[in-house]
Amino acid sequence: MAARGEQGRRITETARETLGQSVRGLGAYHMNACVKCGLCAETCHIYQAEPEPANHPGVKASKVIDHYRRYHTFLGKYLPGLVGARDLSPDALDQLVDVVYGRCTACGRCSLHCSIGLDIAAVIRAGRNVLAAVGKVPEGLQRTVDNQIETGNQMAITEEELKSTAEWLAGDLRLEMDDDGVEIPIGAKGRRVLYLVNPREVKFFPLSLMAAAGVFHAAGERWTIPSKFYDVTNYGFYSGDDPAARELTRRVIEEAESLGVEEIILSECGHGFRSFRWEGPNWMEQEYPVRMRSVLEILEEYIDSGRVKVDPEKNADRVTLHDPCNLVRWGGISEPQRRVLKKVVADFVEMTPNRKDSYCCGGGGGMLSMSEYGERRVMSGKIKAEQIRATGAKIVATPCHNCADQLIEISKKYQLGVEIQAVVELVYNALA
Amino acid sequence: MGVSSLVLDPVKVLVGLAVLWAVVALAYQVLAAWGGGRADYSRRAGSAARGVAFSFTVAMTPRHKESVRRHPAKFAIGVVMHVGVILSLLGVLLLLVWPAAAHKVLSLSRPVIALSLVAGLYLLVRRAVSKDLRAMSAPDDYMAILATCVLLALASVYSSYSVGAVVCMIYAALLFVYLPLGKLRHAVFCFVARGDLGRRLGRRGTYPSATGRMV
Numbered sequence: 001m002a003a004r005g006e007q008g009r010r011i012t013e014t015a016r017e018t019l020g021q022s023v024r025g026l027g028a029y030h031m032n033a034c035v036k037c038g039l040c041a042e043t044c045h046i047y048q049a050e051p052e053p054a055n056h057p058g059v060k061a062s063k064v065i066d067h068y069r070r071y072h073t074f075l076g077k078y079l080p081g082l083v084g085a086r087d088l089s090p091d092a093l094d095q096l097v098d099v100v101y102g103r104c105t106a107c108g109r110c111s112l113h114c115s116i117g118l119d120i121a122a123v124i125r126a127g128r129n130v131l132a133a134v135g136k137v138p139e140g141l142q143r144t145v146d147n148q149i150e151t152g153n154q155m156a157i158t159e160e161e162l163k164s165t166a167e168w169l170a171g172d173l174r175l176e177m178d179d180d181g182v183e184i185p186i187g188a189k190g191r192r193v194l195y196l197v198n199p200r201e202v203k204f205f206p207l208s209l210m211a212a213a214g215v216f217h218a219a220g221e222r223w224t225i226p227s228k229f230y231d232v233t234n235y236g237f238y239s240g241d242d243p244a245a246r247e248l249t250r251r252v253i254e255e256a257e258s259l260g261v262e263e264i265i266l267s268e269c270g271h272g273f274r275s276f277r278w279e280g281p282n283w284m285e286q287e288y289p290v291r292m293r294s295v296l297e298i299l300e301e302y303i304d305s306g307r308v309k310v311d312p313e314k315n316a317d318r319v320t321l322h323d324p325c326n327l328v329r330w331g332g333i334s335e336p337q338r339r340v341l342k343k344v345v346a347d348f349v350e351m352t353p354n355r356k357d358s359y360c361c362g363g364g365g366g367m368l369s370m371s372e373y374g375e376r377r378v379m380s381g382k383i384k385a386e387q388i389r390a391t392g393a394k395i396v397a398t399p400c401h402n403c404a405d406q407l408i409e410i411s412k413k414y415q416l417g418v419e420i421q422a423v424v425e426l427v428y429n430a431l432a
Numbered sequence: 433m434g435v436s437s438l439v440l441d442p443v444k445v446l447v448g449l450a451v452l453w454a455v456v457a458l459a460y461q462v463l464a465a466w467g468g469g470r471a472d473y474s475r476r477a478g479s480a481a482r483g484v485a486f487s488f489t490v491a492m493t494p495r496h497k498e499s500v501r502r503h504p505a506k507f508a509i510g511v512v513m514h515v516g517v518i519l520s521l522l523g524v525l526l527l528l529v530w531p532a533a534a535h536k537v538l539s540l541s542r543p544v545i546a547l548s549l550v551a552g553l554y555l556l557v558r559r560a561v562s563k564d565l566r567a568m569s570a571p572d573d574y575m576a577i578l579a580t581c582v583l584l585a586l587a588s589v590y591s592s593y594s595v596g597a598v599v600c601m602i603y604a605a606l607l608f609v610y611l612p613l614g615k616l617r618h619a620v621f622c623f624v625a626r627g628d629l630g631r632r633l634g635r636r637g638t639y640p641s642a643t644g645r646m647v
Contacts (some may be wrong), residue, residue: 028465033625035618036573038565039499053567062568072464075572083614084570112633113498115507116618117487117626142636278636281473290477330475332637333635356641357586358539 005337008090011134013090016071018133022126023068029331031068031126032117046103046380057101059108061120064127067092094135100240101138102373105365105380106327114354121330128240137239140369145244152251153188153231155199159386162186166225169210172298176308177214184213187227187259189412191402195225195295196232196252196263196276198269200403205401211428212267212295218431219307225263226255233265234275238366246283249276256290257335263291265298268389268399268422270324271364274331294327296336296399299427303343309432315345319426320393322351322384323358324400338397344430345395351387355373359383363399363406380415381406395419397426444600450608451525455610458620465621476635477512483634484627490640491630492554497549506558516548518539520587524604527597538590549584552577577617582609 020346023031040057041047054060063083066301067075076085086092104130109120133139147156147372165183173182190254195216201209216223229251236245256264266273273294281287294391302308318388321341328334341348351358362380367373384407388396396411396418398404405418494501520540538545556577559565578637586600611617626632 023465024467025470026624027465028629029462029621030466032461032465033618033621035615035622036559036565036568037506038501038562038568039503039506040500041564043498053564056564056567059564065568081569082575083572086542111629112491115497115499115510116622117491117629118622119625119629119632153450278474281475285471285473287473312637326463329638330636332633334638334641356638357496394463 007266107360111411132240185224188224191224193223237275239303248282269324270400274326310430317394318347320391322398381410450605478637483639484630486640487630513551552581
């Protein structure tokens with residue numbers, strides 16, 4: 001019993017220390033600002049699907065803030081009952097797991113629509129920081145982080161497997177493009193562009209990797225995929241494990257430097273873009289030595305400059321666009337994909353609401369790797385399904401593989417009958 | 433010199449000290465929350481200043497703020513309550529330095545303050561009956577509304593009677609003492625939080641945004 005008590009005390013101490021570090025800087029402003037007006041309820045896709053108090057963004061935020069109050073406010077320290085302040089006890093931490101991992105994708109839609117301007121997603125992520133520090137990340141999500149740290153990519157794909165897939169895809173491309181010069185270079189030195197891919201493209205969605213290679217070739221780009229650290233995802237960001245997230249970022253930047261590239265291009269991945277582009281430099285506490293952009297930005301550049309010619313009639317079906325939260329709301333990339341799609345498809349229609357106001361599809365926040373929340377995840381896609389159905393589109397383009405996985409499930413569950421495609425696939429299909 | 437002046441002077445000192453406490457305590461809390469801050473090493477894509485400006489203006493309009501768009505009546509009730517609180521506190525602060533102006537402000541704004549009191553009582557009842565709000569509320573959340581309702585009640589009945597002024601000011605002093613301790617400190621933190629959100633979204637190019645669609 002004494003050992004368990006000691007262990008509990010250590011967990012509480014670690015959690016308390018991590019919470020303090022996590023909110024240092026501007027995060028603590030958000031911990032003190034909530035007026036609990038409750039007006040954020042319907043901004044949340046999970047609450048919309050299941051309107052109960054546990055899914056209310058204000059309730060979820062308060063579960064984290066209650067712990068902050070306990071250690072960082074006067075009344076929380078001396079009259080905790082008055083302000084609802086709670087100890088970071090092992091039991092309380094166990095309860096927090098369902099709140100911050102199971103009922104929130106940290107999509108941050110509530111943050112932008114909060115009557116105060118409270119960044120609820122940042123509050124939730126502080127909760128994830130705490131739980132990651134005390135080893136309470138859900139098993140599936142933790143396993144994905146471990147895979148990335150141990151093998152270099154989330155799916156534990158070996159370098160040989162990557163190379164053989166690349167050779168196979170390049171062979172197919174040579175036939176399709178009727179050009180013997182097509183290549184998918186791995187670990188080539190002296191190239192201009194380093195292209196990071198989602199390991200899911202290598203394993204399950206080779207068409208999007210093939211399409212990117214086809215477009216790079218058509219544009220005459222000098223590019224390569226890193227041989228070891230090519231994973232555009234960063235599950236440390238999702239789990240709240242900042243040291244792991246920092247390590248994953250550091251490896252990619254070092255590989256880019258060793259290969260001597262001019263810029264890193266991130267394939268279509270919402271949280272990957274946010275992690276590398278915006279959070280990575282702060283995890284590493286330094287500016288990157290190379291430029292970094294989304295593939296959407298370079299696709300637009302290729303089309304605008306005439307480096308690739310496209311014919312929108314080759315994509316004749318109606319296409320709509322899903323905005324990944326971390327790419328658009330928290331990444332600032334909302335227009336390049338629209339300008340590209342308007343040039344490569346014949347019939348483009350927007351969902352409503354869209355851009356920064358878009359609803360999360362339900363697949364963010366690491367939800368796809370936590371099977372225990374699978375039913376809730378698919379259910380939470382209900383409002384996105386309604387949005388898609390209202391467009392009458394046959395194809396949903398989305399620049400994110402997590403979103404793509406979730407949208408495929410939503411399409412089946414709600415019988416939407418739509419096809420999910422990456423933007424680069426539509427560009428490749430439109431090559432003139 | 434009347435009795436009221438003799439009583440009011442120490443009361444003014446009390447209110448002055450309470451205001452000073454509130455200002456110092458809130459400033460300390462904001463600085464402590466900042467904790468020296470963190471440098472942002474990411475290369476900016478937009479303007480932090482434009483993001484902050486957008487956050488405090490366009491982003492607060494119903495077109496861009498769904499919470500307002502979906503709940504216009506509840507939002508308006510909240511605004512009415514806050515207007516009354518601001519007018520009441522303005523009156524109390526004016527009593528310290530310019531009693532004639534304070535009397536005018538409190539007299540002229542009495543209907544608004546009375547309406548604010550009704551709004552405050554509505555918000556208190558709503559918090560008690562809504563299962564969503566109950567789930568996120570602690571005693572302090574009820575106490576904060578009740579405390580401001582009492583201020584509104586005192587300010588709405590205050591007239592030229594000196595006893596009323598004294599009671600109102602002593603109560604305001606207590607409220608200023610409570611202000612940095614409980615929920616009421618959102619009066620300062622809401623501005624800082626909104627500014628911080630605007631700054632970050634501005635750097636990333638999300639703010640300002642020309643879009644914003646009705647659901």
